[in-house]
Amino acid sequence: MVTLARLSRWRSSRRTLDGLFDRIRSMKTEIFPGVYESLDKIAKYVSQAAHKAGLDPAEVYQVQLAVDEACCNIIDHAYGGEGIGDIQLSLDVSNSNLTIVLKDQGEPFDPSELPPPQLNVPLEKMKVRGVGFYLMHKLMDEVRYEAEPGRGNTLTLVKRR
Amino acid sequence: MEVNITSYKRCDVVKAEGRVDSNTAPKLAEAFKSLTSTGRYKIVFDMSEVNFMSSKGWWVLIDTQKTCKRYNRGELALYNVREDIRSSLDLVGMGSYFKIYSDLTTAVASF
Secondary structure (H helix, E strand, O other), rough: HHHHHHHHHHHHHHHHHHHHHHHHHEEEEEEEEEOOOOOHHHHHHHHOOOOHHHOOHHHHHHHHHOOOOOOOHHHHHOOOOOOOOOOEEEEOOOOOEEEEEEOOOOOOOOOOHHHOOOOOOHHHHHHOOOHHHHHHHOOEEEEEEEEEEEEEEEEEEEEEE | EEEEHHHHHOOOEEEEEEEOOOEEEHHHHHHHHHHHHHOOOEEEEEEEEEEEEEEEHHHEEEEEEOOOHHHHOOOEEEEEOHHHHHHHHHHOOOOHHHOEEOOOHHHHOOO
C-alpha cells in the first residue's frame, strides 16, 4: 500500500512538473535589440499574440501601448540610450490571462520614487516627463516590477482575457 | 511614417501616416518646427492615417501646442483622432489641451 501511495504521489508530482514544463515551453521568448527601430517589430509581435489570445481591438491597442512605453523606459532609462543592451520579451497565454514578461540588463529603478502624473495642469506648465509607468498601470490589469542586483530587471504585464 | 504638409491661406495641414513612436516622433517634431520656425502657428494635424501614438508623440503635440499658443498667435488643432489614441491621451489628461475635429473643412475653417 505504501508503495502504491508513493507511486500515486510520484505520478501526481510528475503531472504537476510536466504541466510546469509545458508552461515554460509554451512561453515564447524573443530577443530584440534595445533600439527604437525594434519598437515597430515588438508592436507587431505583441499585437498578434494579443489578438490570438482573443482580446478585442481596443484591448490589443492598450497592450501594444503599454509594451511600447515599457520598452522605451528600458531603452531610455534602464540602458540610458539606444544600442546598449537587449530586450528579452516572453509571452504566455493561459485560460485567463495574457502575460508579457520583459527583461533587461540595465540599471534598476525605484517605482515608489516616480512622481504622480500632472493632471489638470495649465498647458504652459506641462513639462516633458515619463508617463509610461503610470500608463502601464492604467492600461494593464497587473504590473509587477522586480530588480535583482547584477541580474537585471523584470517587468511583468498581465491583461485578463 | 510619412509626413506631408499642405499649406492653405490661413493655416497649414500636417498629415502623418503610420506609427508615431520614439523612432518616428522626431520626424513629426521636425515637420511642426519647419512651420513654427517660419512664423506659421495655425496648424491642423490630420491624424486619419495615424494608427499608433506613444507618449513620445504626445509630447511633440504638447510642445507644438505651447509654441503655437504663445502670445495667442495660433493653435494646433487635431483632426480625425482614432478612438484608441484619444482615450489613451485622456488617461493622462492630455486630451483637454486640444480641439479635436471630425471634419477637415471645419478644422481648417476654424482659423
